[in-house]
Amino acid sequence: MESLPVANLLRAAALVIGGWIIARLVSASLVRALRRRTAAQSSMLLRRGSFWLIFGLALVMALRELGFDLGVLLGAAGILTVALGFASQTSASNLISGLFLIGERPFVVGDVIRVGTTTGEVLSIDLLSVKLRTFDNLFVRIPNETLIKSEITNLTRFPIRRVDLQIGVAYKEDIDRVREVLTAVAERNPLCLTEPKPLFIFLGFGESGINIQFSVWAERDNFLELKNRIQTEIKQAFERAGIEIPYPHRVVVSAG
Amino acid sequence: MNAPVVTPWWGEFEIPIDATGVWRLGPLCFQVRNEGREWLLSHRVEGEPVDSGVSVTIPSDAPLAGETRRYCFSAEPQRLRLTPRLADRPVISRPHTELFVPAGEQVQLFVGTPVWLAASVGAPSRELLELPVNRPSDTWFGPTTREGGLSYAATTRAVSDPKRIVFSPFRAVTPVLVRNRASRVLAIERLNIPVVYLSLFLGEGDTLWTEAVTFERSEGQEEDAVLRIESGPPQEAGEGPRLSEPRQSSERNLVFHAFNALFG
Numbered sequence: 217m218e219s220l221p222v223a224n225l226l227r228a229a230a231l232v233i234g235g236w237i238i239a240r241l242v243s244a245s246l247v248r249a250l251r252r253r254t255a256a257q258s259s260m261l262l263r264r265g266s267f268w269l270i271f272g273l274a275l276v277m278a279l280r281e282l283g284f285d286l287g288v289l290l291g292a293a294g295i296l297t298v299a300l301g302f303a304s305q306t307s308a309s310n311l312i313s314g315l316f317l318i319g320e321r322p323f324v325v326g327d328v329i330r331v332g333t334t335t336g337e338v339l340s341i342d343l344l345s346v347k348l349r350t351f352d353n354l355f356v357r358i359p360n361e362t363l364i365k366s367e368i369t370n371l372t373r374f375p376i377r378r379v380d381l382q383i384g385v386a387y388k389e390d391i392d393r394v395r396e397v398l399t400a401v402a403e404r405n406p407l408c409l410t411e412p413k414p415l416f417i418f419l420g421f422g423e424s425g426i427n428i429q430f431s432v433w434a435e436r437d438n439f440l441e442l443k444n445r446i447q448t449e450i451k452q453a454f455e456r457a458g459i460e461i462p463y464p465h466r467v468v469v470s471a472g
Numbered sequence: 473m474n475a476p477v478v479t480p481w482w483g484e485f486e487i488p489i490d491a492t493g494v495w496r497l498g499p500l501c502f503q504v505r506n507e508g509r510e511w512l513l514s515h516r517v518e519g520e521p522v523d524s525g526v527s528v529t530i531p532s533d534a535p536l537a538g539e540t541r542r543y544c545f546s547a548e549p550q551r552l553r554l555t556p557r558l559a560d561r562p563v564i565s566r567p568h569t570e571l572f573v574p575a576g577e578q579v580q581l582f583v584g585t586p587v588w589l590a591a592s593v594g595a596p597s598r599e600l601l602e603l604p605v606n607r608p609s610d611t612w613f614g615p616t617t618r619e620g621g622l623s624y625a626a627t628t629r630a631v632s633d634p635k636r637i638v639f640s641p642f643r644a645v646t647p648v649l650v651r652n653r654a655s656r657v658l659a660i661e662r663l664n665i666p667v668v669y670l671s672l673f674l675g676e677g678d679t680l681w682t683e684a685v686t687f688e689r690s691e692g693q694e695e696d697a698v699l700r701i702e703s704g705p706p707q708e709a710g711e712g713p714r715l716s717e718p719r720q721s722s723e724r725n726l727v728f729h730a731f732n733a734l735f736g
Binding site: 374375376403405406407408409410411412433434435438 | 564607608609610611612613617618622625662
């Protein structure tokens with residue numbers, strides 16, 4: 217580097233000091249002006265972003281005064297941009313997935329969804345992720361890219377929902393009578409919808425008894441209450457009717 | 473029409489301070505206790521849904537039981553008013569026997585729907601609660617499990633002769649005229665009674681009536697019909713007073729999902 221005139225050195229120093237002061241003043245003023253509209257975290261980002269933008273410009277101007285070739289800096293910036301691009305692939309994918317999710321609307325804020333083993337209420341649908349609150353009050357963040365690739369079950373899309381009950385009865389029981397008892401229980405329970413009609417399915421012959429599925433419908437908000445109440449009522453009805461719910465049976469044959 | 477034998481349970485009642493009034497309305501036991509500036513209202517289901525007796529006991533020694541609510545006032549309310557009201561959702565009435573209306577025919581039916589009890593106190597009247605006298609079962613009415621609406625399910629004799637109506641203090645009668653202007657027979661397995669658009673009137677002999685409605689089904693309409701609601705009490709009821717207003721206002725000539733909605 218050729219020896220620089222003192223004037224250039226002084227100008228460079230003035231640019232750095234002046235740039236620092238101006239950057240501090242402008243960033244603080246911006247944050248003060250927008251304090252009521254921005255959260256604490258956003259204020260911090262705004263302060264730092266605006267400070268380094270202005271101070272960075274001042275530094276570049278100071279470097280020019282000192283005789284540095286800015287082309288080298290621009291080349292370094294270009295390489296940095298490529299590196300950032302590679303590093304932000306996942307974020308870009310999440311961003312694009314988020315746009316598709318917003319357009320397709322498989323769920324909206326307030327819906328209850330199940331993704332894998334996580335079930336929760338949708339709190340927000342953001343650019344990169346969706347936030348859920350689970351029923352035990354935990355906060356879950358799911359990247360949009362994961363959601364686009366996964367099966368999502370929306371538990372609150374439709375107004376009514378079916379409760380599937382798995383019931384086992386002893387082999388000795390009369391299946392028609394069991395069906396009558398179950399139907400009567402469903403008819404007596406006002407939360408159990410009359411239409412669609414309850415469904416009785418003979419699933420098969422189990423190890424210890426006959427397996428039956430009895431499905432009843434409820435308004436979505438009454439799903440849990442109906443599930444609890446009707447199973448209690450079925451048990452009481454079976455006891456009154458003398459219908460046995462079998463324990464596991466084993467037949468032991470001794471050798472010799 | 474048969475001479476109705478209906479015991480009214482509605483009206484204004486004075487309950488002395490520190491006394492309890494008990495209304496046994498079919499399966500419902502409704503109690504009101506006056507403690508001056510606090511009133512306690514409780515209700516429970518005691519009997520079977522088919523019970524139709526009415527008894528009012530004021531004062532009563534029976535302790536409050538069931539679901540109880542406590543209401544506080546700045547000044548002691550003087551009187552309790554009980555008012556019958558129609559259901560808060562449409563009622564899907566299923567005739568005991570499926571009936572058919574041939575093409576070009578019309579039929580006049582009389583359909584019963586369950587009523588609610590509304591309790592209010594003071595002047596001006598302040599409503600405290602409302603509840604069904606005989607809570608009907610929830611049901612869904614719509615072409616699929618995705619489209620439709622939550623309703624109540626009821627069964628009805630759907631008699632066509634007003635002399636054969638069986639009156640109840642807990643049911644309101646709606647005259648329904650079904651006109652089938654289509655070229656195919658109309659099979660009525662379920663009928664959607666739009667009680668939320670109807671008023672409740674007091675008829676002769678303390679019977680409960682709503683306005684008459686007409687469902688007119690035209691060519692191309694399978695389960696929809698144009699609904700028309702007549703104004704005022706039906707002629708079979710006489711000129712009784714209006715007991716309660718419609719819960720919702722309706723449009724004139726509303727196209728309404730009136731029939732069946734069977735599920736695939």
